[in-house]
Amino acid sequence: MNITQEKTGNLNAVVKIKIAPADYTGKVDKAIKDQAKKAQLPGFRKGMVPASHIKRMYGKSILVEEVNNLLNDTLSNYIAEQKLEILGQPLPKMDDSRDFKWDNTDDFEFDYELGLAPAFDVNISSKDKFTQYVIKADKETLETRIKNIRRSYGKMSNPEASAEGDVLYADLVQLGADGSVFEGGITNTATLRLDQVTDKNILKSLTGLKKDDVVTIDIQKAFGDAAVIAKALNISEGDAAELKSNFQLTVKNVNRLEESDLNQEFFDKLFGEGTVTDEAGFREKITEEVEGMFKQDAERKLSNDIYEQLLAKHNFDLPDEFLRRWLKATNEKLTDEELAEGYDDFAKNLKWTLIENKIIRDNNIEIKYEDVVAAAKAKLDAQFRMYSPSPLPEDQLAQYAVQFLQDKENANRTFEEVKALKTFEQIKSIVTLEDKSIDYDKFVALAEKK
Missing domain, CATH: 3.10.50.30 (Transcription elongation factor, GreA/GreB, C-terminal domain)
Incomplete structure (x- = not known):
């Protein structure tokens, strides 16, 4: 077997894989024998079908499958060994001039196009300045929240x-x-x-x-x-x-x-026995809760500001033509119009992913299982608090989190959220953050401008 790489541009390459009969014959013979042991065909007892019979009936399809498996393994191992950072997936180059007999005597040659990730450095320092908004609870929002809670317990x-x-x-x-x-x-x-x-x-x-x-x-x-x-x-x-x-x-x-009366029974239901004893304490707790929700809004704006500014600062190229062809190849229903309309957003998000991965690697940031569980618990706790400020018992919340993460999609999404959070925390530890108090309505107007 012979594998070579040829650069066809700054961010493009072609990998050529040459396979001789000696590379695949043993795998094909083994696959034929394994199938013969399992085959159930008329006229033969189970496990007693001659390998020659299997080869005559299914030999070509087995050969195709084994060559494909060999190609995939070889290409994956080569990319890992050469430490190639690729974007998308390798695309096979079609060559109609090559006509294989598929009779176990072919010397095969296959070419694969690669889109390569650009090399760049992430340049972040204290000279990068961002506004960190501190949003204050306005009277209208506070009264609406209090009314809803009182009605929930009414x-x-x-x-x-x-x-x-x-x-x-x-x-x-x-x-x-x-x-x-x-x-x-x-x-x-x-x-x-x-x-x-x-x-x-x-x-x-x-x-x-x-x-x-x-x-x-x-x-x-x-x-x-x-x-x-x-x-x-x-x-x-x-x-x-x-x-x-x-x-x-x-x-x-x-x-x-x-609406529920503002009495001790109501306070105890919300916050636990004796935690709050009067209306002033109740309002203070609700203010903390509302401003906590506002803090999430402020964090989202700060993250978006960081995202936009760092993308503008790190303006590197991508193998755009390759990526467009890869998107078409892997999304059969994607039209040319949809691709044209959506590619810029795709490229922007991909660039941020590369920046994010670079920050993770350069700073040896680890994402542990307990981090993902903690994030899932926080997400579920926030959802439950939409209906009641009183927290769930820790053991019950942990049980819900484990169940939530058993869904692969939930687990992957939460992992990516933790990854993003750790990236932004790293960035915020370097850049300069300037606190600024702002009323909620003015913050909303500011966020809508963006």
């Missing part, structure tokens, strides 16, 4: 008349253009949340309603959301988006979720 009541924020349990009947009931039209009994009504006039018409009251509403105008309308009428979102009819709404019941 109790359901059935007031005589509806008010904003209530839930109507009602019959909905489709009406025709003349206002009469549309025969064969849509009917459904639904739970309608008044906080989802976006039209102020319709919302006003739905407040003050009592059991058995009847009103007519333009359901499209009322909610303006195909998913909400589809759920209310038990139809598809596609049909809901096209619906133009008015509906007769008959109230069957009014439900109201009363």
